[in-house]
Amino acid sequence: MVATRGAGQANIALKALLDQLWYVDYPLLGLDVSKAFPNIDEKLKKRDFTAAYLELEQLGSTRPTNDTLHALQAYCLLQTGEGQEALLHFDQIQSRQLDWDPQVEWYRGLALLLADKKPEALAQFTTIAANSGHPYRRQARKALKLLL
Template structure:
């Protein structure tokens, strides 16, 4: 390979150099396409597992409701089956009392009970929904993420670390689409449909084609960063996030949160903690509760 590169730099003609560059770009594209297909297959498997889990939760809830309905109707049938002979007879009217003098008709004012005898109202604690579990954070209940985090790229000798990071990200993957502050134009309509179907591989391939035919813009950077993050490519997603950071206030809170998740994907734990501290300290950031949850789990 070194002799080949030396030949290209010293003796090769311009046509040979251009042909060699095209071959290298083609090989890089094939490697990227193979990796995206592998990620898509893993995403499909995870999606099927999620559907089965939701189906089991739904069947359990329906079974519980059916049991409650059966108990309620059986109790009503038992109440209506009591024979008439066992019903209580109407009580005799009470004898009329003699009219009391006018001075006895005046009622005495009711005495108020002592303050010590007044019991405070008991607070009713509503249990969390068993179908949609929640995470208790001090006095707050945070719903669990709707979708799991992407599977991490396997690294030799780091299986346990990757599994721990995947379990952590599953509890913090508050990632939704459509993205905030993003207006999708006609050129991105097909990409938008694929992202709504969570087909990140097809969406990213279309974005790569668009990047070669039109000028780079914020919409392209934001969608590429989102696709890369959903396929576990945190370092590459950070490069696109850096291009649009601070440009639009409407999407800045979500962009900060997504950058924090991308930092965790890229194994930059200290930088992620620093960013989560900034988000948690901002009372106007809608992701402040998620950031406090992340800081608690990262302790």
């Protein structure tokens, strides 16, 4: 069963776990959304993730998708509890060296939990926790403690 964070879902244990682990920042480090996408930036600051995602979808249909669009779409989907859909966008940017890679790695772990992919989430959090310089190392260690 796929969990939707923040909604009345059947999987109460997963929701409780996600509530303990949920740590997200906006904007993504190194990404100046306000210059490239001022309307979307305003929606995200107001936490209107659905409206921001819909606008991003429209942009994606009129111009080639790029890492920034994928990152923002994944972020919106993650915030609305759509883990599996967020993973599709995260996977499009995962192999690139971007300033926001640490955030993408952490958010991908959260998306894996939302998508009910615990073994893959454990692997993701283990990788993060093993990296002494990773800014989300503490959160990853907490995730591993709660998941194991």
